[in-house]
Amino acid sequence: LGGGFLIAVRHGPRAEHIVCSYGMDSDETERAVEMLDAEPSMLPPEWMDATVTSAHGSYGHLAILGSERETGPVENSPAENRRMLEVYASYAALALDVHFAFEEARVGRETAEALLDLARDLAVPVSREEVAALLAPAVLRISGADLCCVLLWEPATRNVRMAAAAGFPEGLDSSLMRIVVSADDTPDLERMLSNLRPQQLNVEDALGSVRM
Numbered sequence: 001l002g003g004g005f006l007i008a009v010r011h012g013p014r015a016e017h018i019v020c021s022y023g024m025d026s027d028e029t030e031r032a033v034e035m036l037d038a039e040p041s042m043l044p045p046e047w048m049d050a051t052v053t054s055a056h057g058s059y060g061h062l063a064i065l066g067s068e069r070e071t072g073p074v075e076n077s078p079a080e081n082r083r084m085l086e087v088y089a090s091y092a093a094l095a096l097d098v099h100f101a102f103e104e105a106r107v108g109r110e111t112a113e114a115l116l117d118l119a120r121d122l123a124v125p126v127s128r129e130e131v132a133a134l135l136a137p138a139v140l141r142i143s144g145a146d147l148c149c150v151l152l153w154e155p156a157t158r159n160v161r162m163a164a165a166a167g168f169p170e171g172l173d174s175s176l177m178r179i180v181v182s183a184d185d186t187p188d189l190e191r192m193l194s195n196l197r198p199q200q201l202n203v204e205d206a207l208g209s210v211r212m
Contacts, residue, residue: 002023002046002048002064002065003023003065004021004022004023004024004028004064004065005021005022005023005024005062005063005064005065006019006020006021006022006024006029006032006033006062006063007019007020007021007052007060007061007062007063007092008032008033008036008037008060008061008063009052009059009060009061009092009096010059010060011059011096011100017033019033023065024065028065032047032063036049036060036061036063040061040063043063046065047063047064047065048063048064048081048082048085049061049062049063049064049085050062050063050082050085050086050088050089051089052089052092052093052096053089053090053093054090054093054094054096054097056097059092059093059096061089062085062088062089062092064085107144110141111141111142114138114141114142115142117138118134118135118138118142121134121138122134128152128163129152129163129164132150132152132163132164133150133163133164135148135150135164136148136149136150136164136165136166137166139166140166140167145167146167147165147166147167147168148165148166148167149162149164149165149176150162150163150164150165151163151179151181153193157182158182158183158184159180159181159182159183160180160181160183160189161179161180161181162176162177162178162179162180163177188201
């Protein structure tokens with residue numbers, strides 16, 4: 001259908017961008033992906049795109065670079081070329097359905113294993129510090145997060161202190177363990193303590209003492 005193509009899809013809780021291309025340089029690929037993300041109609045006339053869509057949802061776009069780079073005669077009409085592109089896009093969507101179904105099953109199995117391991121570790125009497133040390137790496141396994149800190153509440157001083165961390169570069173342990181945050185000086189922490197349920201803070205808006 002043309003001299004170059006790309007497929008650009010997003011998937012997962014973080015909407016990770018997956019881009020593969022052939023017959024295009026990196027600048028062309030980047031510009032094309034930006035236009036597909038913003039408005040596919042912005043693509044030049046020599047381009048043609050189709051959505052990579054299945055019954056499970058829309059993943060993204062499959063696009064080809066058209067006549068300017070064609071190396072042989074074109075026997076199909078534009079309508080036939082578009083239909084062929086849409087068929088390829090449907091094949092891509094089906095392949096992605098299968099891939100992500102296996103991936104979700106794998107993640108679900110690993111999450112269940114991590115929760116079971118944590119339950120076993122916590123089945124014996126342990127101190128608060130030991131619980132924190134077990135929780136930090138377990139959270140990384142279960143949630144897929146990059147970093148985890150476990151802070152313990154000290155009612156007498158109205159402070160939280162760092163008890164365990166995981167995912168940080170080696171050598172930061174001693175510095176992290178010295179972190180103490182006062183509820184009296186931290187509105188975000190005060191709100192968390194007054195509403196003892198899981199809460200999500202926006203790192204851009206949270207105070208430095210909370211997001212560290």
